Amino acid sequence: MIARLKAFGAFWYDFIVGDDWRVAVFVVAALAVTFAVSKSSVPAWWILPAAVVLVLPWSLWRARRKR
Amino acid sequence: MTGTGGALFAAVFLACAVEAVEALTIVLAAGTARGWRSAGQGVVSALIVLAAIVAVLGPALTAIPLGALRLIVGALLLVFGLQWLRKAVLRASGHKDLHDEDAIFDRELAAAREAQAERRWVVTDWYAYTLSFKGVLLEGLEVAFIAITFGGNQHDVPLAAVAALAAIAVVTLVGLAIKAPLSRVPENTLKFVVGVMLTSFGMFWGAQGADAHWPGDDAALLVIAPVVALFALGLVAVLRQSAPPRETAVVPASAALRMEES
Numbered sequence: 001m002i003a004r005l006k007a008f009g010a011f012w013y014d015f016i017v018g019d020d021w022r023v024a025v026f027v028v029a030a031l032a033v034t035f036a037v038s039k040s041s042v043p044a045w046w047i048l049p050a051a052v053v054l055v056l057p058w059s060l061w062r063a064r065r066k067r
Numbered sequence: 068m069t070g071t072g073g074a075l076f077a078a079v080f081l082a083c084a085v086e087a088v089e090a091l092t093i094v095l096a097a098g099t100a101r102g103w104r105s106a107g108q109g110v111v112s113a114l115i116v117l118a119a120i121v122a123v124l125g126p127a128l129t130a131i132p133l134g135a136l137r138l139i140v141g142a143l144l145l146v147f148g149l150q151w152l153r154k155a156v157l158r159a160s161g162h163k164d165l166h167d168e169d170a171i172f173d174r175e176l177a178a179a180r181e182a183q184a185e186r187r188w189v190v191t192d193w194y195a196y197t198l199s200f201k202g203v204l205l206e207g208l209e210v211a212f213i214a215i216t217f218g219g220n221q222h223d224v225p226l227a228a229v230a231a232l233a234a235i236a237v238v239t240l241v242g243l244a245i246k247a248p249l250s251r252v253p254e255n256t257l258k259f260v261v262g263v264m265l266t267s268f269g270m271f272w273g274a275q276g277a278d279a280h281w282p283g284d285d286a287a288l289l290v291i292a293p294v295v296a297l298f299a300l301g302l303v304a305v306l307r308q309s310a311p312p313r314e315t316a317v318v319p320a321s322a323a324l325r326m327e328e329s
Contacts, residue, residue: 015208016143018150027145027273031138034277044279048270049291052149053298059153060302064162064309 020062026055074288075221076230078264082213083234085257086206089171091242093202096175101195109199117207125215125224134276140216141273147212148265152299155259159303161310210235213265220272263299267292 017024030051037044098106131139157163175198187193210231218227271288274281281287 016146018146018153020150020153023149023153024146027142027149031142031273031277034274034279038278038280044277045274045281045287047279048145048274049294052145052266052270052295056149056152056156056299057302059149060156060306063153063157064306 020059022062023055023059026051072221072223072226074264074268074292075217075223076226078261078268079214079217079227079230080234081257081264082261083210083231084238085254085261086210087235087238088254090203090206091238092171093175093206094199095242097195097198097202100175101192101198105192105195106199109196109201110203112196113200113203113207116204117211120208121211121215124211125219134278136276137220137272138276140220141269141271141276143269144216144265145269145273148262148267148269151258152262152266152295155255155262156299156302156306158255159259160306162306217268220268259299260296263292263296267295270295 030048034044034047037047094106094110097109154163187196214227214231215224218224221227267288271281271291283290
């Protein structure tokens with residue numbers, strides 16, 4: 001039973017998060033910052049694009065280094 | 068159909084076509100090596116389970132307030148999309164092996180031919196049944212996830228469902244006609260495009276869900292997607308400079324994404 005639960009959890013982790021958990025953490029953090037900034041008078045739409053510009057090359061660089 | 072409606076249809080259609088090609092390869096291997104009856108039973112069983120999942124999750128999503136739905140779905144799509152895009156960029160730049168349906172078909176076929184036959188309940192060949200069932204269910208889950216989240220968020224589940232079913236129908240009909248894996252489908256290119264669209268929709272809805280306002284509202288999506296595509300292509304070009312040598316013929320950088328067609 002435990003093994004099946006673990007396999008179920010591992011499937012969903014792999015399905016959503018994939019090879020690099022840091023990307024998921026970065027996205028959640030960027031959404032939190034977007035929410036916080038949106039409550040001020042400063043525009044917040046640019047935060048997620050900026051996060052993608054940072055996290056995608058970072059993740060690719062890590063993947064390339066691992067090979 | 069509006070601009071975002073068209074983008075929704077295209078994103079769901081392409082994503083579902085890619086998953087359908089992968090499922091078809093597995094079912095063809097099971098059917099060819101072991102027999103079509105049990106493989107077909109596996110497909111039907113998986114479709115029933117998928118229909119039940121969609122029937123439960125679809126209405127449940129529509130009950131969530133739109134802001135919260137966009138935040139959750141945007142985050143999921145962005146993480147999911149970046150995962151696709153990451154793999155697509157690594158493949159296109161030569162840092163990861165290309166997805167090869169012919170090789171996968173041969174591997175599955177060899178494994179299926181070696182396995183012992185076993186009868187359970189009404190299934191005459193349990194191996195063929197489970198191989199087909201797992202293949203369709205796992206690839207189908209991605210189809211269901213994309214169709215439900217895109218449709219629910221855009222308040223157009225019927226359009227997303229039509230796009231998903233159209234993609235599955237096209238791939239199935241072509242697969243049945245040629246009875247071979249669809250290796251001519253530019254799968255790696257499609258995965259790149261789907262990664263761009265998932266990432267773009269994820270950013271758009273995620274920011275909206277977090278109370279940010281895009282300049283130009285919905286029209287911003289028509290700018291975001293091309294910019295993400297250009298950015299990803301730029302990363303491909305940069306990474307190709309440090310790619311390990313491939314066994315296949317050298318392909319010009321401009322044709323990197325069409326590599327599997329050459």
